[in-house]
Amino acid sequence: MALTNSKKFDQQKNEKILLVDDDPSLLRLLGIRLSAAGYQIESANSAKMALGILETFHPQLVISDLRMEGMDGMALFEKIRQQQPNLPVIIMTAHGTIPDAISATKQGVFSFLTKPFESQELLSTVQEAIRLQPQNSTHNTDKKADLWRKKIISRSAVMSSLLQQTYQVAQSDFSLLIHSPSGTGKELLAKAIHLASKRHQKKFTAINCAAIPEQLLESELFGHCKGAFTGADKNHQGLFQSTDGGTLFLDEIGDMPMSFQVKLLRALQEKEVRPVGSTQSVKVDVRIIAATHKNLQQAIIDKSFREDLYYRLNVVELTLPALSERREDIPLLAQHFLTVAIKSTTHKINGFSQAAMEILIRAEWPGNIRQLQNVVEQCVALSTEPLISESLINNALRNESAQLPSFQEAREQFERDYLAKLLKTTEGNVSQAAKIAQRNRTEFYKLLKKHHLNAESFRVDNNIPSQA
Known part of the structure; x- marks a missing residue:
């Protein structure tokens, strides 16, 4: 079955399948068909024997007959589900037991095959079961590697490649920039880098730069002295100091105020911080991992992000896929x-x-x-x-x-609607619209360009040029 906007999954045909049937001839025929397709096959002539094989064979799929002497296929399925809930099971059934098979699929059995079935039907169902069902990743079989990345759930080739690169860069002490869309797991990857690094026994600290008000960001990162400002009733150790020797994760670095960016740059260059209200700097040793969903190179062009800070942070860049x-x-x-x-x-x-x-x-x-x-x-x-x-x-x-949009999306939508309403009200008169908006014409034109709005299109008579 084709997938929309995605490549078909590559089947390396090294998956293991356990066949269970008390009919030796059918068991042998199924084994021949699936082995010819490249699958590794183990066979069991009873459900009890199958449970024993499961302990050492670790298949990606079980195909079992429904009606067998002793424990039947559904009883076997229940046992498998208790031990390995993610392991898909396909039930084979005769025509007379189709209602039982349909009931089985409602209980969690992946699918059923009605005997006799064609080879192509068998292979297609097997391929679908392996493709659709969650299985443990076969990548990163090294136990040490698994330890650092154990919370990253993946079996895809693109993530396997990224994790190999991640493990390699984690061994150095360079600053890293993780770039990816929102919701992809940037902090999870940052934690994995920390666990794979020589700093893994020290502290990992994460802070969302977009969530901290500008006036508190310096105190949060660098600390403050007692009496430095109203409410500072005691000394406060900032995150740089409290994470000394460890890893500091600066999430959404693209939203950091320009006024603070130069202070962060100085801290990274000098490897020291000065708490608010103090005259003394404190040496710190932290590895910085920054992350953003924004295009920082465009932000540099727009003068909202410092180029020198960008290159200080972006020694190595990792990109998490959507x-x-x-x-x-x-x-x-x-x-x-x-x-x-x-x-x-x-x-x-x-x-x-x-x-x-x-x-x-x-x-x-x-x-x-x-x-x-x-x-x-x-x-x-x-x-x-x-x-x-x-x-x-x-x-x-x-x-x-239907959920609420993000703050950024809502703000952009408001700007677009507001500008369009202004232009409609002033019939495309940019000078008048800018005056109402209390913005100079240069800035107003930039806003129109940002939202792809053309003042001329709002003129009642498009042959009369708008005043500018």
């Missing part, structure tokens, strides 16, 4: 958020329906991983069935798109 660029990770992330969310509910939820997972993989995700988490949490809160359905996902996505 969620739409790593769709292979969506099943894994969705299952993780589901596992976390169901701890807050008493309702039993086993997973996502196949159709629901398809929607998750195809969605645009402008809010990236943060949006995916919100959608899963909404679905858990509203679900009344063992599987999260297609309709629940669709409704949650619509609810997400």
